[in-house]
Amino acid sequence: MEKILLKVNFQKFLEDLKANFKVIGPTRKGGGTATYSYACFDEIEDLDDLEMDYKFSMLSPKMVFFPDNQELYGYEKVGADIKLVDLRDKWGKDIAIVGLHPCDIAALLCLDRVFREEPFEEEYYNSKRQRTAIIGMTCTEPKGSCFCNLVGSGPDIEEGYDLLLTDIGDRFYFRSGTELGDRLISANYFMEPTEGDRDRRSEEVKRVAKELGPGLHVDTAQRVMEEKYDDSLWDEFSSKCVTCGSCNMVCPTCHCFSIVDKTNFDQTRGKRILVWDSCHFERFALMAGNINVRGEKESRFKHRLYDKYYYDPMRYGRIFCVGCGRCLEFCPSHIDIRDALNKLGGVK
Ligand code: SF4
Ligand code: SF4
DSSP states (O other), X not given: OEEEEEGGGHHHHHHHHHHHSEEEEEEEEOSTTOEEEEEEEEEOSSGGGOOTTOOOBSSOTHHXXXXXXXXXXXXXXXXXXXXXXXXXXXXXXXXXXXXXXXXXXXXXXXXXXXXXSTTSOOHHHHHHHHTEEEEEEOOSSOOTTOOGGGTTOOSSOSSSXXXXXXXXXXXXXXXXXXXXXXXXXXXXXXXXXXXXXXXHHHHHHHHXXXXXXXXXXXXXXXXXXXXTTTOTHHHHHHTTOOOOOHHHHHOSSOOOEEEEEEEOTTSSEEEEEEEEOOTTSGGGGEETTTEETTOSHHHXXXXXXXXXXXXHHHHHSSXXXXXXXXXXXXXXXXXXXHHHHHHHTTOO
């Protein structure tokens, strides 16, 4: 189903949404008086704080479903017994995430392959996904670091959302992808789109695609990855890497984690916590017997690229990079994943 909403009625739509869902969206407003430099996905208490025209967010909505520092359960020694308490966040209300860009919608589809499929279905992640409405929005101004078009995750997207909005001037073009989406745009302030509205949407998506432009030769790079596993290029690529792990922390598809226990001094009480991990960290591949299968930073750098572009496509049937550009933006050594892939393919 497709509908049109005049921008003057957008506030009304958000108010109706807020009556039924906890709304999470891009905002620069933190707790207290904090104002972030980058938009963050956070609960929208006051609709004026919602920044629908944001260009870029540091973290993706992955943190809604797979948060860092996730308290799993608490434990306490009571006499000879151990008492366990489930500490996982219980959502009171269903959630609507608004304003996700197509790359972040595609990233959720990647995470779904990991956490929602047999034999490793994660019940908690799955129930949160089922209770969330995804209301995405196509981009209007891509950054130089964006390359969604080259990995097939933008600037338009056909799946993974309940609603997808496109800004076409004084109105939004709403495209529904599910029955829930159909219901959300059934109010009488929505209108049927005209041929002119459809043309404007398609022109808008084409304009953004043109701005993104070429720059990465994914197919070529993937083809040669097998034969270039031991290539000396890997030393060159990784020479500037300081193994900080920022690229993993901001990536919307990275999903490795560690489990840590925090206990009190006499070890009678504590919490078990899930924390995000990074394949760039030296201890990431450390195993029993003090054997580290990726002790060299070059092998860890290489592993991250192979995982996203080679192993995951074999394992899950899709590239686990959605071209969001966050790892380029937040790498302190300014390493650009596109340079590595292009040189690997011998096209630069
Ligand atoms: S590898 Fe980089 S560009 Fe690709 S999804 Fe992760 S953060 Fe985004
Ligand atoms: S952000 Fe840059 S320097 Fe840090 S681990 Fe990733 S590639 Fe290396």
